[in-house]
Amino acid sequence: MLDDLAGKRILVTGGSTGIGAAAAKALAANGAMIALHYNASEEQAKAIARAIRDAGGTCHLVRGDLIRRGEPRRIVEEAAQALGGLDVLVNNAGSLVQRVPFEELSDALIDQIIDLNVRSVIAACQAALPYLEQAGGGSIINVGSIAGMGGGGPGASVYGAAKAFVHNLTRHLAGLYAAKNIRVNAVAPGVIDTPFHAATPPERKEAMRATIPMGRLGTAEDLVGAFLFLASDRMSGYVTGQIIHVNGGQLMA
Amino acid sequence: MSTSLFDLGGKTALVTGSTSGLGRAIAGGLAEAGAAVVINGRSAERLEGTVEALTANGLKAHGYRFDVTSEELVNAAVARIEREVGPIDILVNNAGIQRRAPILEISAETWEEVLKHDLTSVFLVGKAVARGMVERKRGKIINIASLTSEVARETIAPYAAAKGGVRQLTKAMCVEWAPHNIQVNAIGPGYFATDLNAALSADPKFDAWVRARTPAGRWGEPQELIGAAVFLASPASDFVNGQVLYVDGGLLASM
Numbered sequence: 001m002l003d004d005l006a007g008k009r010i011l012v013t014g015g016s017t018g019i020g021a022a023a024a025k026a027l028a029a030n031g032a033m034i035a036l037h038y039n040a041s042e043e044q045a046k047a048i049a050r051a052i053r054d055a056g057g058t059c060h061l062v063r064g065d066l067i068r069r070g071e072p073r074r075i076v077e078e079a080a081q082a083l084g085g086l087d088v089l090v091n092n093a094g095s096l097v098q099r100v101p102f103e104e105l106s107d108a109l110i111d112q113i114i115d116l117n118v119r120s121v122i123a124a125c126q127a128a129l130p131y132l133e134q135a136g137g138g139s140i141i142n143v144g145s146i147a148g149m150g151g152g153g154p155g156a157s158v159y160g161a162a163k164a165f166v167h168n169l170t171r172h173l174a175g176l177y178a179a180k181n182i183r184v185n186a187v188a189p190g191v192i193d194t195p196f197h198a199a200t201p202p203e204r205k206e207a208m209r210a211t212i213p214m215g216r217l218g219t220a221e222d223l224v225g226a227f228l229f230l231a232s233d234r235m236s237g238y239v240t241g242q243i244i245h246v247n248g249g250q251l252m253a
Numbered sequence: 254m255s256t257s258l259f260d261l262g263g264k265t266a267l268v269t270g271s272t273s274g275l276g277r278a279i280a281g282g283l284a285e286a287g288a289a290v291v292i293n294g295r296s297a298e299r300l301e302g303t304v305e306a307l308t309a310n311g312l313k314a315h316g317y318r319f320d321v322t323s324e325e326l327v328n329a330a331v332a333r334i335e336r337e338v339g340p341i342d343i344l345v346n347n348a349g350i351q352r353r354a355p356i357l358e359i360s361a362e363t364w365e366e367v368l369k370h371d372l373t374s375v376f377l378v379g380k381a382v383a384r385g386m387v388e389r390k391r392g393k394i395i396n397i398a399s400l401t402s403e404v405a406r407e408t409i410a411p412y413a414a415a416k417g418g419v420r421q422l423t424k425a426m427c428v429e430w431a432p433h434n435i436q437v438n439a440i441g442p443g444y445f446a447t448d449l450n451a452a453l454s455a456d457p458k459f460d461a462w463v464r465a466r467t468p469a470g471r472w473g474e475p476q477e478l479i480g481a482a483v484f485l486a487s488p489a490s491d492f493v494n495g496q497v498l499y500v501d502g503g504l505l506a507s508m
Contacts, residue, residue: 222492249431
């Protein structure tokens with residue numbers, strides 16, 4: 001059913017590691033042409049691109065710091081230039097940045113978390129939508145989070161709120177752009193064992209694992225199916241404004 | 254590499270109420286994805302016709318007629334299916350009925366009838382099939398929920414109550430069976446034109462309302478549920494559990 005991914009022009013932000021990397025590789029394996037955005041993880045990004053090209057696929061690297069104003073737009077433009085247009089935008093880049101007790105939040109940290117997880121998503125969508133319209137339709141896949149549902153974990157107040165922002169923005173855009181044949185959905189990962197959790201203490205990971213009905217943390221590969229499903233019009237052409245939770249049952253929305 | 258994520262080759266899928274409408278489309282889709290499908294319905298004629306249509310296209314299909322509201326008949330049928338076709342890897346609890354009337358005009362009998370067909374059946378068939386899945390330590394259960402699992406409109410109170418129950422039963426099943434590597438999720442269809450709501454789609458006023466209320470501006474086609482069914486029936490969703498996936502053209506996302 002994934003035949004329609006062949007030739008699709010897809011930008012994946014934060015595609016050098018973790019979930020983004022797994023999604024980019026899987027989309028490429030199904031024939032999509034990838035623009036892989038990265039910031040700091042240059043070696044990993046190059047390795048992903050190499051793997052995609054070795055397998056006969058197309059992958060353009062686009063570097064940029066999404067926190068900086070103007071960069072999301074520039075990244076989208078560069079990707080669209082390299083790919084000859086855009087069919088799917090995957091807003092995957094994001095980060096908890098740092099766990100900080102609420103009382104100790106600084107303006108600088110609040111700005112960082114919101115600029116990376118919210119503003120960059122808004123800006124990327126704004127930049128990409130004209131391209132999707134030009135293409136006669138397309139889809140946006142935002143990455144939300146389980147944190148965007150229950151208030152977020154310890155020290156992650158602003159991150160949790162930011163991901164809830166992404167969830168509701170997804171719904172708003174879905175309603176707004178459906179008539180233009182553009183679908184907007186989100187994937188909300190649970191606790192996934194990737195570099196995102198590199199700084200999470202083992203006891204905390206174990207405590208979280210104990211609350212997951214499936215008894216294990218997720219892997220980046222566990223998320224791949226949801227991205228493929230949402231990127232394919234054949235599979236999800238009547239699905240928009242939805243959040244697919246991939247969390248082993250940890251939270252049942 | 255990734256295409257095998259959605260491959261159902263070697264799997265057996267039971268889809269209740271699959272001789273027409275959404276169940277028929279889902280069964281066909283699972284079969285095209287490689288599964289051997291067990292078709293179920295109440296009419297022997299439609300059952301035979303459906304199985305024939307699928308096998309004529311080179312797909313693997315078997316027909317079993319049983320009443321999903323009878324515990325005895327359900328248990329007997331599931332035992333027969335697992336003996337004659339094979340262990341059930343995928344269960345789609347799709348069978349359901351609709352009875353429309355204002356609450357003040359609904360009899361206790363009608364209430365019970367709708368609950369029995371739309372909610373109790375999910376429990377009965379789910380239980381019967383899950384026994385084997387728990388032993389085998391693997392399985393996929395997909396319950397068909399509804400827009401009315403979340404929101405309601407007039408004249409469908411028993412249906413909404415049942416579908417709300419299906420949503421919660423999905424989560425309860427997930428909690429108990431996830432540790433056994435069984436994923437239990439639901440699909441919530443939006444407005445699809447089928448026999449069940451033929452009266453609605455034929456009504457110009459209602460049709461106009463659906464088109465205006467749905468961001469996609471149209472009804473869904475039954476085939477458009479297949480992607481979600483294949484996703485939830487396949488390894489692509491192995492870490493997705495206890496969720497309801499709405500396929501509704503954006504209706505629930507909008508006001």
